[in-house]
Amino acid sequence: MAFHIPEDFYYTKDHEWAQVDENIVTVGITEFAQDQLGEVVYVDLPEEGQKVTQNQAFGVVESVKAVSDLYAPVSGTVIEVNSSLIDDPSSLNDDPNNNGWLVRIEMDTEKELANLMRAPEYKKLTQ
Amino acid sequence: MSESLKTPLYHEHVKLNARMVDFAGWNMPIQYTNLKDEHNATRNHVGLFDVSHMGEIRVKGPSAVASLQWLTTNDIEKLNDGQAQYGLLPNDHGGLVDDLFIYCLKKNEDYLVCVNASNKDKDFRWMSENNKYHADITDESALWGQIAIQGPKALELCDQVFNYPVSKMNRNEIIESEFQGFKIMIATTGYTGELGCEVFIAAPGTEKLWQALLKNPIKPIPVGLGARDILRTEMKYSLYGHEIDDTTNPYEAGLGWAIKPMAKEFMSKNTILSAKEKGLSRKLIGFKMKDRGIPRQSYQIKTSAGDVIGVVTSGTHSITLDEPIGIAYVTTPFSHEGAEIFVDIRGKLTKAVVVKTPFVQK
Numbered sequence: 001m002a003f004h005i006p007e008d009f010y011y012t013k014d015h016e017w018a019q020v021d022e023n024i025v026t027v028g029i030t031e032f033a034q035d036q037l038g039e040v041v042y043v044d045l046p047e048e049g050q051k052v053t054q055n056q057a058f059g060v061v062e063s064v065k066a067v068s069d070l071y072a073p074v075s076g077t078v079i080e081v082n083s084s085l086i087d088d089p090s091s092l093n094d095d096p097n098n099n100g101w102l103v104r105i106e107m108d109t110e111k112e113l114a115n116l117m118r119a120p121e122y123k124k125l126t127q
Numbered sequence: 128m129s130e131s132l133k134t135p136l137y138h139e140h141v142k143l144n145a146r147m148v149d150f151a152g153w154n155m156p157i158q159y160t161n162l163k164d165e166h167n168a169t170r171n172h173v174g175l176f177d178v179s180h181m182g183e184i185r186v187k188g189p190s191a192v193a194s195l196q197w198l199t200t201n202d203i204e205k206l207n208d209g210q211a212q213y214g215l216l217p218n219d220h221g222g223l224v225d226d227l228f229i230y231c232l233k234k235n236e237d238y239l240v241c242v243n244a245s246n247k248d249k250d251f252r253w254m255s256e257n258n259k260y261h262a263d264i265t266d267e268s269a270l271w272g273q274i275a276i277q278g279p280k281a282l283e284l285c286d287q288v289f290n291y292p293v294s295k296m297n298r299n300e301i302i303e304s305e306f307q308g309f310k311i312m313i314a315t316t317g318y319t320g321e322l323g324c325e326v327f328i329a330a331p332g333t334e335k336l337w338q339a340l341l342k343n344p345i346k347p348i349p350v351g352l353g354a355r356d357i358l359r360t361e362m363k364y365s366l367y368g369h370e371i372d373d374t375t376n377p378y379e380a381g382l383g384w385a386i387k388p389m390a391k392e393f394m395s396k397n398t399i400l401s402a403k404e405k406g407l408s409r410k411l412i413g414f415k416m417k418d419r420g421i422p423r424q425s426y427q428i429k430t431s432a433g434d435v436i437g438v439v440t441s442g443t444h445s446i447t448l449d450e451p452i453g454i455a456y457v458t459t460p461f462s463h464e465g466a467e468i469f470v471d472i473r474g475k476l477t478k479a480v481v482v483k484t485p486f487v488q489k
Contacts, residue, residue: 038158038161038162039162039163041421042419042420044420044473060473062421063444064162064353064357065353065356067421067423086419
């Protein structure tokens with residue numbers, strides 16, 4: 001199965017993606033992660049205003065078969081949560097790269113982006 | 128993974144692009160396509176399960192009944208030719224070595240015992256060491272492949288493939304037959320709550336049978352271990368290592384119906400009974416969530432005040448009901464239907480309620 005891995009995203013080794021727009025980072029899970037999990041039926045996300053730390057768990061997605069922690073790609077403050085996923089996570093299953101985004105984080109420092117992977121490197125991880 | 132055992136259907140699973148995992152030392156398919164489709168195929172049509180990893184222990188000879196009566200909890204005397212029953216294999220301190228199915232092939236002479244893959248070696252050793260009446264006990268696991276065929280269309284499929292009226296058999300029966308020259312035993316048993324059977328086949332014939340089933344116009348769907356676990360959880364069937372283990376009193380687990388203390392003596396009988404007579408301190412219950420969250424094995428059950436009153440043994444998102452369900456041990460005062468309990472999900476007290484089981488009525 002071929003997964004769409006957008007070139008302009010950053011990636012964690014735990015299969016989150018991060019799209020950076022100035023100091024605002026939108027975070028989601030990759031198509032590969034969604035495929036591995038199977039249908040996500042439950043999402044536990046932080047509140048707006050909550051601080052998150054790079055590589056630390058900030059939430060949980062659960063499929064029928066497994067619980068999986070979500071890891072923050074960057075440190076910062078959660079400024080927006082995709083609350084539609086809480087009642088109905090179907091967009092996370094159907095479109096994890098776009099409508100299935102999880103949170104937006106105001107990042108503390110751009111320097112942390114250097115710890116993330118770019119698309120070609122992440123692609124290797126999924127093969 | 129490379130050291131895992133492979134069932135006779137390993138190459139079939141690879142051909143079907145199944146996602147393979149290690150389960151109890153076996154390389155097994157966890158899913159072929161996705162859990163939902165595989166689960167729904169079993170509930171609404173027919174699913175095929177490779178259960179060749181299960182253990183088969185043969186107990187034969189004039190003292191077969193006496194030995195099985197001592198080793199297991201159900202009443203073997205009740206079984207006539209071609210009948211099967213669920214039973215338990217107690218250890219010497221009132222817990223369980225395993226749960227099992229006993230098939231009577233010939234009364235007083237020949238019994239097949241089907242056990243969990245994860246416990247097979249332990250069970251065979253235990254049965255051999257405690258073979259009080261010297262029955263002829265052999266481990267035949269390597270000789271048999273096993274395919275479970277489960278779902279509303281399962282018996283129709285079997286009638287066609289086996290050219291035998293399997294649909295006329297009662298539940299919990301077994302017949303010996305042949306498939307393309309391979310010895311088979313068709314048993315109307317299962318682990319899904321659906322109609323169907325489990326077919327033991329001489330190992331070299333397993334692939335041929337699997338292919339013949341898949342080719343049939345009824346079009347059964349291969350189902351992996353992932354959906355199998357959800358199907359059995361929806362029925363609140365016990366799984367060794369979850370609901371039962373070597374410390375479980377079987378009455379606590381709600382398995383008293385498989386214990387026949389009036390009929391006979393058996394291993395640990397007094398220990399098992401005295402716990403019941405003293406009053407059970409905890410019971411196995413089913414629950415549904417009132418607050419959001421999915422219960423998982425080993426999460427603690429608490430009161431609203433946060434006192435620990437139990438533990439989750441199995442939990443999942445039920446595909447049939449499209450809501451989370453759980454099985455747990457809770458202290459007896461919280462075990463009645465309607466009791467309010469709280470599941471500690473990652474530190475959050477999440478409200479749940481004890482419900483009637485099975486979760487899915489069949």
